[in-house]
Amino acid sequence: PANKKLLILPGDGIGPEVMREVRRIIDWMDRRRSVTFEVKEGIVGGAALDATGSPCPDETVAAASEADAVLFGSVGGPKWDSLPFDQRPELGILRLRKDLGLFANLRPAVVLDPLADASALRPELVKGLDIMIVRETTGGIYFGEPRGIHVNEQGKRVGIDTEVYSEDEIARVARVAFDIARKRSRKLTSVEKANVMQSGRLWRAVVGEVGKAEYPDVELQHMYADNCAMQLASRPKQFDVILGGNLFGDVLSDLAAALTGSLGMLPSATLGAMQPSGKRHALYEPIHGSAPDIAGKGIANPCAQILSFAMLLRLSFGMDEDAQLIETAVEKVLAGGLRTADIMSPGRARVGTTVMGEAVLREL
Amino acid sequence: PANKKLLILPGDGIGPEVMREVRRIIDWMDRRRSVTFEVKEGIVGGAALDATGSPCPDETVAAASEADAVLFGSVGGPKWDSLPFDQRPELGILRLRKDLGLFANLRPAVVLDPLADASALRPELVKGLDIMIVRETTGGIYFGEPRGIHVNEQGKRVGIDTEVYSEDEIARVARVAFDIARKRSRKLTSVEKANVMQSGRLWRAVVGEVGKAEYPDVELQHMYADNCAMQLASRPKQFDVILGGNLFGDVLSDLAAALTGSLGMLPSATLGAMQPSGKRHALYEPIHGSAPDIAGKGIANPCAQILSFAMLLRLSFGMDEDAQLIETAVEKVLAGGLRTADIMSPGRARVGTTVMGEAVLREL
Ligand SMILES: CC(C)[C@H](C(=O)O)[C@@H](O)C(=O)O
Ligand SMILES: CC(C)[C@H](C(=O)O)[C@@H](O)C(=O)O
Numbered sequence: 001p002a003n004k005k006l007l008i009l010p011g012d013g014i015g016p017e018v019m020r021e022v023r024r025i026i027d028w029m030d031r032r033r034s035v036t037f038e039v040k041e042g043i044v045g046g047a048a049l050d051a052t053g054s055p056c057p058d059e060t061v062a063a064a065s066e067a068d069a070v071l072f073g074s075v076g077g078p079k080w081d082s083l084p085f086d087q088r089p090e091l092g093i094l095r096l097r098k099d100l101g102l103f104a105n106l107r108p109a110v111v112l113d114p115l116a117d118a119s120a121l122r123p124e125l126v127k128g129l130d131i132m133i134v135r136e137t138t139g140g141i142y143f144g145e146p147r148g149i150h151v152n153e154q155g156k157r158v159g160i161d162t163e164v165y166s167e168d169e170i171a172r173v174a175r176v177a178f179d180i181a182r183k184r185s186r187k188l189t190s191v192e193k194a195n196v197m198q199s200g201r202l203w204r205a206v207v208g209e210v211g212k213a214e215y216p217d218v219e220l221q222h223m224y225a226d227n228c229a230m231q232l233a234s235r236p237k238q239f240d241v242i243l244g245g246n247l248f249g250d251v252l253s254d255l256a257a258a259l260t261g262s263l264g265m266l267p268s269a270t271l272g273a274m275q276p277s278g279k280r281h282a283l284y285e286p287i288h289g290s291a292p293d294i295a296g297k298g299i300a301n302p303c304a305q306i307l308s309f310a311m312l313l314r315l316s317f318g319m320d321e322d323a324q325l326i327e328t329a330v331e332k333v334l335a336g337g338l339r340t341a342d343i344m345s346p347g348r349a350r351v352g353t354t355v356m357g358e359a360v361l362r363e364l
Numbered sequence: 365p366a367n368k369k370l371l372i373l374p375g376d377g378i379g380p381e382v383m384r385e386v387r388r389i390i391d392w393m394d395r396r397r398s399v400t401f402e403v404k405e406g407i408v409g410g411a412a413l414d415a416t417g418s419p420c421p422d423e424t425v426a427a428a429s430e431a432d433a434v435l436f437g438s439v440g441g442p443k444w445d446s447l448p449f450d451q452r453p454e455l456g457i458l459r460l461r462k463d464l465g466l467f468a469n470l471r472p473a474v475v476l477d478p479l480a481d482a483s484a485l486r487p488e489l490v491k492g493l494d495i496m497i498v499r500e501t502t503g504g505i506y507f508g509e510p511r512g513i514h515v516n517e518q519g520k521r522v523g524i525d526t527e528v529y530s531e532d533e534i535a536r537v538a539r540v541a542f543d544i545a546r547k548r549s550r551k552l553t554s555v556e557k558a559n560v561m562q563s564g565r566l567w568r569a570v571v572g573e574v575g576k577a578e579y580p581d582v583e584l585q586h587m588y589a590d591n592c593a594m595q596l597a598s599r600p601k602q603f604d605v606i607l608g609g610n611l612f613g614d615v616l617s618d619l620a621a622a623l624t625g626s627l628g629m630l631p632s633a634t635l636g637a638m639q640p641s642g643k644r645h646a647l648y649e650p651i652h653g654s655a656p657d658i659a660g661k662g663i664a665n666p667c668a669q670i671l672s673f674a675m676l677l678r679l680s681f682g683m684d685e686d687a688q689l690i691e692t693a694v695e696k697v698l699a700g701g702l703r704t705a706d707i708m709s710p711g712r713a714r715v716g717t718t719v720m721g722e723a724v725l726r727e728l
Binding site: 085088090094120121122125141142144147148149152156157158159160161162163164165166167168193195196197198199200201202203205206225226227229230231232233234235247248250251252254255257258259261263 | 449452454458484485486489505506508511512513516520521522523524525526527528529530531532557559560561562563564565566567569570589590591593594595596597598599611612614615616618619621622623625627
């Protein structure tokens with residue numbers, strides 16, 4: 001098969017460590033599964049700031065745009081915390097989302113059977129949990145204008161952000177969510193604050209219209225964001241697919257992830273629009289951050305990064321079988337009792353990043 | 365002592381039912397504790413819409429403004445769900461907050477010992493949980509201008525909201541939170557998204573300045589809202605006092621409440637500024653909604669409304685001893701095994717609204 005162009009952006013903190021385990025899986029696939037990846041590596045975040053003065057250099061954006069898929073690590077750390085707003089490492093990911101048009105962030109919140117006891121929730125409430133959160137990532141209050149801090153006539157500072165959503169922005173991410181719901185249990189929960197926000201009112205209306213016109217077979221439920229947070233924290237299994245804007249999607253997807261108790265296990269994908277050429281920009285990243293407190297210690301969990309690569313194989317390259325192979329390997333390693341520190345529980349064997357990565361490779 | 369002027373606004377759904385139990389406690393206090401309340405009752409929400417066409421009639425605002433304290437029930441229900449935006453029952457509470465300048469919403473998330481098993485979290489994670497969330501309630505994206513839905517040049521609808529915070533708005537609610545923290549464990553967590561929002565950046569700066577200048581004895585921690593949601597859902601006991609803007613405060617306080625597992629038990633207070641006259645507008649309400657699905661069935665839990673009244677006695681009237689009496693009575697009733705449906709667990713005695721109210725009264 002034709003070469004698959006992959007851009008790898010390890011970033012900061014534990015990013016490079018966990019990415020190293022993915023590289024070994026890629027090498028294995030090159031040898032055993034007769035797929036060849038054309039792998040490039042780039043810089044982003046604090047690493048890029050240090051090297052170039054920009055958290056997302058133009059060369060990185062260009063390389064990401066050329067690639068068939070981007071595998072992203074994580075960015076940020078105390079070293080860059082006091083830099084001015086326009087030099088935050090976070091701009092690494094924000095600019096990639098915006099410049100590549102990556103508007104649909106898919107965030108699974110899944111509890112694997114061997115890890116049900118890692119959750120803070122009572123096991124019976126999370127066992128078998130499998131939620132997909134679809135978050136809009138190129139609009140809303142993250143990018144709306146005007147924004148800034150100015151001084152008013154009384155000499156006081158005023159901070160302003162603008163939440164803006166057009167009906168087209170809402171409809172296209174809604175379609176992504178409806179499509180996913182259709183392949184699952186045909187149930188979609190759309191989240192906003194239509195009772196206090198105008199953009200929420202439009203969100204509710206447009207999602208309703210798209211559902212009625214194009215997805216009458218999918219059951220659509222509207223829910224206020226505050227209520228959704230409550231429901232997630234009390235009866236998470238009532239949900240299947242959840243759709244939200246950039247800000248609510250951010251908070252609720254992190255909440256859902258935390259409820260699983262296995263942050264170090266969860267991948268994510270952020271997709272752009274399907275282009276006429278059949279190409280679709282896509283970026284894959286673990287949902288955990290750069291975890292500066294444990295970086296360099298060799299104890300980080302590589303599974304989320306590995307599973308992000310599996311998600312990449314499935315969604316960007318249609319390699320379902322290979323994705324499944326990797327996912328099964330990870331599950332088997334967990335079932336066998338190996339645990340990194342983040343998911344450790346009594347009676348299991350505590351291992352570091354490399355041993356975990358090697359175990360997955362051995363299962364493969 | 366001088367008469368205390370109390371305005372009671374039962375509202376919709378279960379509001380009137382649970383308020384009835386408070387009325388009995390007020391009657392008891394009038395007789396036994398030689399305090400006289402001058403109680404007025406007003407209309408708000410759907411009830412007010414039906415009666416006057418407005419969810420918050422001017423007379424209600426005037427009566428609230430005259431009263432020493434307002435005890436609020438809850439508003440909303442399916443009957444009014446399809447009304448235009450400017451006739452939502454929610455305007456009942458939003459207008460009262462705005463017109464009375466009720467900017468500081470205090471939301472305790474407390475797990476009473478007898479109810480530790482009502483939480484979805486594992487008991488050891490929530491036993492003894494006692495968090496106070498301070499939420500700004502007259503600013504931010506709830507009220508910022510411009511806001512609305514318009515049609516752009518391409519004929520597409522665009523929804524807009526504006527998040528605005530001035531340094532004064534941030535500082536005054538921060539002081540409320542710092543004052544509370546000072547009386548508790550001297551630890552305050554301030555929440556925003558300073559990494560993506562300009563108002564969040566200002567929020568972080570101003571809270572930091574107020575802390576440094578006026579509360580050097582309080583340990584201040586800044587946390588992103590998404591991370592706070594994660595931390596609440598995994599290790600809630602790390603928090604003591606949490607401060608947030610209108611929107612994050614809304615979602616996070618509901619999340620914290622849900623984690624306790626006893627929504628039907630939680631009161632809240634919303635305070636205005638202390639006026640030169642020594643008067644301070646204040647509104648007290650249970651955090652549960654109008655619960656239209658169980659309204660009229662006599663099964664709603666009256667405890668949150670009763671505890672809201674206790675909070676009123678303490679914060680508006682300085683009647684600590686009476687407040688404590690009521691709180692202790694509620695705890696004793698729970699310890700005795702009585703449970704309404706919402707907090708029912710095996711081996712307890714399930715009772716309705718009136719029996720629960722009577723039991724509290726009997727303890728008194
Ligand atoms: C790093 C930060 C800007 C980002 C966000 O808020 O979107 C992060 O929380 C995420 O969810 O990817
Ligand atoms: C009723 C609604 C407008 C309100 C809000 O969002 O503030 C509610 O959720 C609350 O927290 O009191």
